[in-house]
Amino acid sequence: MIDIRSLTFRYDGAEEDALRDVTLEIPDGAFLGIIGPAGAGKTTLALSVGGIIPHEIRGDFYGAVKVDGLDTADNKLTDLSRLVGTVFQDVESQIVSSVVEDEILYGLENFGIPRDEIEERMDFALGQVGIAGLRHRTISSLSGGQRQKVVIASLVALRPKILVLDEPTGELDPSSSRQIFSLLRSLNREYGMTVVVVEQKIMLLCEFAERLAVMSEGRVVRDGTVREVLGDIAGLEAIGVNCPRSALFSSLLSEKLGREVPVAVNADEAVETARRIIG
Ligand SMILES: Nc1ncnc2c1ncn2[C@@H]1O[C@H](COP(=O)(O)OP(=O)(O)OP(=O)(O)O)[C@@H](O)[C@H]1O
Ligand SMILES: [Mg+2]
Structure with a gap:
C-alpha cells in the first residue's frame, strides 16, 4: 500500500x-x-x-x-x-541509452540482476509491453509512443x-x-x-x-x-477540471428531469441512459 x-x-x-x-x-x-x-x-x-x-x-x-x-x-x-518505478513527465530526460535493449539492460545491471536472469527479464519486459520487435532498434528512430513503451519496459523489467x-x-x-x-x-x-x-x-x-x-x-x-x-x-x-461529456450529459439530464440519473462514465453508458429515458 x-x-x-x-x-x-x-x-x-x-x-x-x-x-x-x-x-x-x-x-x-x-x-x-x-x-x-x-x-x-x-x-x-x-x-x-x-x-x-x-x-x-x-x-x-x-x-x-x-x-x-x-x-x-x-x-x-x-x-x-x-x-516503485516512475515514468517522468519528460520521458526523454529519462532515456540513457541509444539502443532499446541497452536501455533495458542498464536498469537490470544497475540492480545487480544475475546474468542468467537478465535474458528472461528482458524477454518478459519486451513481450509484456509489446515491443519485442524493437529490441535492436536505435531509440532515435522510434516514435514518441514507442519511446514511452521502451521506458515502461525498462521499468517492468525491474518488476516493481x-x-x-x-x-x-x-x-x-x-x-x-x-x-x-x-x-x-x-x-x-x-x-x-x-x-x-x-x-x-x-x-x-x-x-x-x-x-x-x-x-x-x-x-x-x-x-x-x-x-x-x-x-x-x-x-x-468549479475546480477547473474538464469533465467527460458523458458525465455532463447525465448531470444535465438529472437537472432537467428533476430526479437522479446514474452518472454516465463513458459514451456507451450515456447512450444506454438516453435509451432508457426516451423509452
Ligand atoms: N522545481 C520547482 N521549483 C519550484 N517550484 C516548482 C517546481 N516544480 C513545480 N513547482 C511549483 O509547484 C506547484 C505544483 O507544480 P506541479 O508541477 O506539481 O504541478 P502539476 O499539477 O504537475 O502541473 P502540470 O499540469 O502543469 O504538469 C506549482 O505552483 C509549480 O509552479
Ligand atoms: Mg505535471
Missing part, C-alpha cells in the same frame, strides 16, 4: 507549498488516475511516491509517505526504486510493485494513447501491479482507471471511484 500522510512540500526557493497536507491511501493493485489543473501539484505528488522527492529534489518536506511500510524519507532511493506515470500520453496521438492505457491495464490486471497515472485526457482515464484523485492548489480535493468522483460535475467544473 502507498500511505501518504499529511504531506506538505515546498520546493527550495519557492514562495508557496506545492503540496498542502495531502493524505491519500492507495491500496495494492489499484489503478488510480490523478487529475487536476496545471500547477495543482500532480507531478510533485507523483515524484513523492517513489521518493524522488525528498531524495533528489530538495525542499521543505513535512508528513510521511510509506510504501509497503517503508518510509520514503528514511530509505535509500535505490531501495525504493525496487518497489508500483508503476507511477506522469502524463505518459502527453505527446501521443489518440491511438497510441489508448495502447499505453491498454498496456497499463494488462500490467495491472495480469501482474497485480499498482498503477498510478497522472493524465489530462480525462475520457481515456475514466475508461481505464478504477479510482480518481482530483488535485487543486496542492491538495487532494476528491478521492474515490471514478463513478463517485464524476458524480459531482459542478464541483469538478
